[in-house]
Amino acid sequence: MPLTNTMSICVSNRNRGLLPFRTDAVYSESMNDSPLRIIVLVRGDVDRLLLAGEELVDFLRSQPGVQVVAYVDSETISLDEIEADLVLVLGGDGSILRACHQLGRNQRPVLGVNLGRLGFLADLTPDEFREMFPQLVQREFRVVEHLMFECTLYHADGSVERYLGLNEAIISAASSLQMIEARLSINGESVTAYSCDGLIISTPVGSTGHSLSAGGPMLRQNLQAFVITPICPHTLTNRPLVDGSDGLYSLKLADTSNDALLVIDGQHRCELHVGDTVEIRRAPVTFKLAKLPSRSYYTTLQRKLGWSGQPLYPSRK
DSSP: OOEEOOOOEEEOSSOOOOOOOOOOOEEOSSGGGSOEEEEEEEOTTOHHHHHHHHHHHHHHHTSTTEEEEEEEOOTTSOOTTOOOSEEEEEEOHHHHHHHHHHHTTSOOOEEEEEOSSOOSSSOBOHHHHHHHHHHHHTTOOEEEEEEEEEEEEEOTTSOEEEEEESSEEEEEESSTTOOEEEEEEETTEEEEEEEESEEEEEOTGGGGTHHHHTTOOOOOTTOOEEEEEEESOSSSSOOOEEEETTSOEEEEEOTTOOOEEEEETTTEEEEEOTTOEEEEEEEEEEEEEEEOTTOOHHHHHHHHHOOOSSOOOOOOO
8 A cells, every 4th residue: 555655854044934844645556656855955045046935845845756755955064864865965066065065975866056147066957957857756767976075174272073074174364465385195105295375185086176277177076086286386386186986085285385285075174283184085975867868078178178189260162
């Protein structure tokens, strides 16, 4: 006998009087007939996004084969304990980064609906999402797993901080108009020293962000590699370095360096002093990005970054 499940969760730090969920999804004994369980995640401090979130939840409620198990509009809420098949994120790439951090070590497939500006990871418009929604319900999407990193900061006083990241770890000067001096080691072997405005240690997903702006290469998102890109190096010989993700990357400020800041995905900021050590390695979990048919990495490069390979010359008659 099929069982109707009416459970749903609304998690919010704001008193907006949201309507309670009515879940009409029906479970059956067949796994193929089970509803697609969705978490809807939206920033709670932007009214435009909250309105879009409420409209989307109303749309999802009206669709068969779907169960909205949670609506979350707070980035401080952990999503570890909520069981779901898909996390639907409304916003831009920053919203997806926040979702990745909220999921922690229990990553679930993420699909982004772009309500921001660029939308490199969140590459569906609201209209495209509704148009392709039947394919989503039929689970006609693939999940691409992307490298995440674990960053450990060992302070000189013996304290330790650990973070998960998706895009990049950035070490930059704590004050403007100053440089840092840092030494890079990989698997205990000294590689090089940097005198620069900052250093970016990026995953392939993050390679089209800050690292690309600093002159780093574009890495296909499913590669298992890190790229180290110096920001304005004070030398003619330092260039971006690409190496495998199976290594242990250690960075330490030189004794003569100014203090620095360690920034993880733009979400976490830590002070970095002489004597501290930053270690970066592959995380034990991966970021899972849901991709619908007709969406590919190079198509997104062309659509979002205008990467056409050559100028768009006017046609000749």
